[in-house]
């Protein structure tokens with residue numbers, strides 16, 4: 001019942017007269033309906049059609065060589081298929097960043113494998129290389145090499161790519177790169193989505209661009225793409241009758257969704273620029289705040305799409321808390337969100353091993369995501385600034 005009332009509340013806010021400032025709403029480019037119309041005109045409404053082919057091709061071109069893209073129904077489905085491609089099965093260890101959205105970890109349990117969670121480091125809030133190595137050693141002591149390492153580029157910030165990849169190579173454990181939030185982000189001028197042995201990106205409604213719901217799996221070989229496509233379409237074998245030797249899934253993206261995706265790709269650069277402009281705005285407003293600290297790129301190697309701007313509230317005798325800040329925004333019809341609650345604190349996952357010092361827990365305790373949509377107007381920014389300035393006094 002709690003869920004139902006939550007949904008009703010959301011519906012009611014849609015009906016409010018006053019404009020609500022959302023955290024990260026969908027932002028259409030204008031041509032999406034044209035591509036949907038093409039799908040209708042050709043009557044390719046379902047899981048085959050030109051939009052899907054073109055969407056995949058366009059992202060392959062964007063990511064560059066050695067990227068084979070399979071369009072799927074969600075980012076979660078992409079992570080699941082990545083685990084399947086790496087033959088993850090019952091009782092295998094899979095290492096995963098703890099500070100993330102639950103979808104990074106859930107597919108591990110779909111396969112009855114055992115997650116091992118890793119803390120964040122302070123510069124990117126992503127996987128800590130030292131804790132990762134401790135976890136790998138632990139798994140080896142148990143007599144089992146982990147089957148995969150799931151890294152995340154949270155809020156659009158790339159993880160410590162060089163350090164993590166070095167460990168992955170040294171121990172020969174493949175990386176599944178969860179770049180659900182990081183389309184367009186770069187590390188040392190290379191795009192997120194190109195670092196993993198397998199990588200995923202999400203096009204859920206709240207992400208930097210959307211297909212209404214959807215995701216992609218990015219593989220390094222056409223062989224892996226062929227297998228992903230096969231698993232995503234019920235593992236139907238190439239015969240003139242329905243023949244199946246293994247479990248498959250209904251995970252393919254629809255031609256309608258792909259049409260939305262093509263329209264959105266046309267405005268991707270603009271959306272990245274706008275989100276980065278939002279970051280500049282928060283930087284200028286928050287520069288004189290002692291207690292509210294904006295999360296930023298650690299150095300020039302990192303280029304974030306700043307999918308979400310996040311702050312932590314620091315200092316020993318803070319008057320303001322994340323709860324108070326959230327409440328003030330909410331009273332002014334502005335949506336904010338707490339940071340992801342780490343997996344090792346989730347009832348679903350707390351029985352599993354965790355490596356690190358619990359920086360992610362501290363971040364969860366003190367952080368808040370601020371409105372970061374690419375459609376944020378100057379008026380919206382003025383309103384947000386007024387609220388922040390009132391708090392300062």
Ligand SMILES: *Cc1c(COP(=O)(O)O)cnc(C)c1O
Nearest residue numbers: 074075076101103104180202204
């Ligand atoms: C959104 C998200 C996912 C899941 O993507 P869906 O398309 O919603 O299934 C996975 N990991 C992270 C970090 C995400 O933010």
